[in-house]
Amino acid sequence: MIKRFISCIAIIALAAVFAFGTTVIVPSDDDLIVGSRLIIRGKVIAKETRQDNPTMAVFTYTTLEVIEVYKGQLSTSQITIKEVGGVYKNVGSILYGVPEYSINEDVILYL
Numbered sequence: 019m020i021k022r023f024i025s026c027i028a029i030i031a032l033a034a035v036f037a038f039g040t041t042v043i044v045p046s047d048d049d050l051i052v053g054s055r056l057i058i059r060g061k062v063i064a065k066e067t068r069q070d071n072p073t074m075a076v077f078t079y080t081t082l083e084v085i086e087v088y089k090g091q092l093s094t095s096q097i098t099i100k101e102v103g104g105v106y107k108n109v110g111s112i113l114y115g116v117p118e119y120s121i122n123e124d125v126i127l128y129l
Contacts (some may be wrong), residue, residue, distance in 0.1 A: 042115050054128040056090035058082075060097065062123045067104035074081075076111045078104035080119050082127070099127070 019075045051057065054107045059083030067078050119125060 050128045051089070054089060055125070056092060057088040057127040058084050058090075058092065058129070059086040059088065059124070059126050060084045060127065062121055063096070065119060065121065067106045069106045069109060074109070075102065076104045076106045076109055077102060082125070085124075088126075090096065098112045099129070 031106060045053070058075055058121050064077060064081040066081075067076060069076050077100050077110050079098055079100050081096060084092060085096055103111050103116050
């Protein structure tokens with residue numbers, strides 16, 4: 019009985035060594051506004067996931083039709099953003115906190 023107890027404690031201790039956590043600090047609206055060079059409202063018109071050749075990392079490319087520019091200057095009616103994560107063929111990666119966009123979704127981006 020004591021051997022089982024010690025074995026359970028050892029397994030729990032080893033599991034704790036390999037456990038990872040993520041801490042996210044959400045900035046205030048004021049900090050987002052001041053820290054952004056460009057703030058836009060747009061409609062998601064396309065999404066594509068690709069794998070980067072040199073690093074083999076997976077990225078999602080989201081194209082938006084710009085509806086309104088709240089801060090900064092933009093000389094185009096469309097913008098494509100590249101974010102880490104997604105699923106490409108049989109390879110995928112997830113980074114918690116990265117937003118997922120849907121086609122035709124109306125979004126505000128702080129860039």
